[in-house]
Every structure is written in structure tokens, then in C-alpha cells.
Amino acid sequence: MTVVDIPKIDADRLRALFPDMLGACRYFDIGSGWMMPVSQLCVALRKLPTGSVQVGELSQKMGGLRVTLEEISLPQEQQTAARHAKIFAEERSRYICEVCGQMGDIRKPPEGVPSAWVYCLCHRHLPRERRGWPIDRRARRYQIGGVPWVYDDLLGRLRVDEQGDA
Numbered sequence: 001m002t003v004v005d006i007p008k009i010d011a012d013r014l015r016a017l018f019p020d021m022l023g024a025c026r027y028f029d030i031g032s033g034w035m036m037p038v039s040q041l042c043v044a045l046r047k048l049p050t051g052s053v054q055v056g057e058l059s060q061k062m063g064g065l066r067v068t069l070e071e072i073s074l075p076q077e078q079q080t081a082a083r084h085a086k087i088f089a090e091e092r093s094r095y096i097c098e099v100c101g102q103m104g105d106i107r108k109p110p111e112g113v114p115s116a117w118v119y120c121l122c123h124r125h126l127p128r129e130r131r132g133w134p135i136d137r138r139a140r141r142y143q144i145g146g147v148p149w150v151y152d153d154l155l156g157r158l159r160v161d162e163q164g165d166a
Contacts, residue, residue: 002127004119006031006098009038009058018042020050024070027057031098034065037089041067044085048074053082063106063118063136065093080145087142088158091151094136097122107133 011028014035021042030038038058045053057068067086074082097104102122107130109116116130123131141161142149148161 002129004099004117004121004125004127006033006119008032009035014038014042018046020054021045022055025055025058027059029059030065031060033096033098033101033104034093036101037065037092037096040092041085041089044088045069045082048078048082052078060098060119063094063120065090076145083142083144084149084158087144087149088151091140091158092156094120094151095153095156096120097125099125106136108136109133 009028009030009032011022011025014028015022015025017039041055045055051072052074053069053071055067056070057066059066059068067090069082069086071079071082094106095103098120100122102124104120104122104125106118106120107126108118110133113133118136121130137153139150141163142158144158148163149158150161150163151157152159
């Protein structure tokens with residue numbers, strides 16, 4: 001099985017761009033291709049009161065971005081805004097190559113293939129033996145502020161979920 005070499009995101013550059021959001025971040029273990037969703041997250045969180053929320057960790061899990069936020073007693077409306085920004089960044093990363101930032105897909109190992117590390121990769125960075133693997137396009141549903149949401153990859157945003165079964 002081919003090992004995928006993923007260049008790590010420049011943590012110092014991100015901290016310099018967003019010191020109020022990432023200055024205390026303990027863990028940066030993501031690829032450089034996810035600079036855009038992380039930057040969008042920080043821009044959204046900047047709209048909240050200074051010091052009220054910071055990013056504690058940025059990691060990769062099951063092919064997508066995993067964000068850990070540290071909130072300091074936010075009112076419900078601001079907690080909802082922070083959670084919305086976090087989920088948007090995590091969901092957006094599931095369609096962005098972790099290596100280069102182009103459009104990508106998460107591919108899961110098919111039945112009978114031993115466990116493998118799962119990444120979101122574009123066709124250029126996807127190892128040849130993984131090209132036949134099925135694409136993971138499961139819709140994840142969320143409750144944010146009492147409203148059901150789902151990420152719409154065609155629109156590139158979270159939208160209210162009419163099914164409402166988050």
C-alpha cells in the first residue's frame with residue numbers, strides 16, 4: 001500500500017495571520033491543502049467577542065478536518081455561530097485535497113482490503129491503487145441552535161435540513 005506524503009500546514013504562518021484564534025493552539029496535524037477552510041474558520045470566529053473562543057487543536061480524522069474549540073462562556077447565539085463555523089470548516093475539508101487544496105474526495109477501503117489510513121485527496125495525489133475505492137459521500141446532519149443542518153457539497157455551505165432528522 002502506497003504511503004501518502006502530506007506536507008504539513010505552516011503553523012507559524014497561521015498563528016501570525018490569526019494570533020487571537022490560533023495563538024494558544026496546541027496541535028497542528030493537518031495538510032497544507034486545508035489552509036482555506038482553517039482560514040475561513042478563523043475569520044468567522046473573529047466576529048465573536050475577543051478572547052471568547054480559540055482553536056485548541058487542528059487534526060485529521062477519517063479523512064476530514066477535526067477542530068477542537070475552547071469557548072469561554074458564550075451566550076447561546078454566539079455558541080451557535082461558533083459551532084456553525086466549526087462544522088462548516090470540518091465539512092468543507094471533506095471535499096478539499098489535504099495536499100494541494102484542490103477539489104478532492106474521501107475514499108474508503110472496499111470490503112476485503114485491510115484497514116488503511118483515510119485521506120481526502122484529488123485525483124493527482126490519490127495513489128493509483130486507491131482510484132477504484134468507493135467515494136464516501138455520506139450526508140452528516142447536525143443540530144445547531146435547535147435547528148437541523150446538513151452540509152450541501154453542491155452549494156458549498158451548510159443549509160437547513162428539511163428532513164430534520166439530525
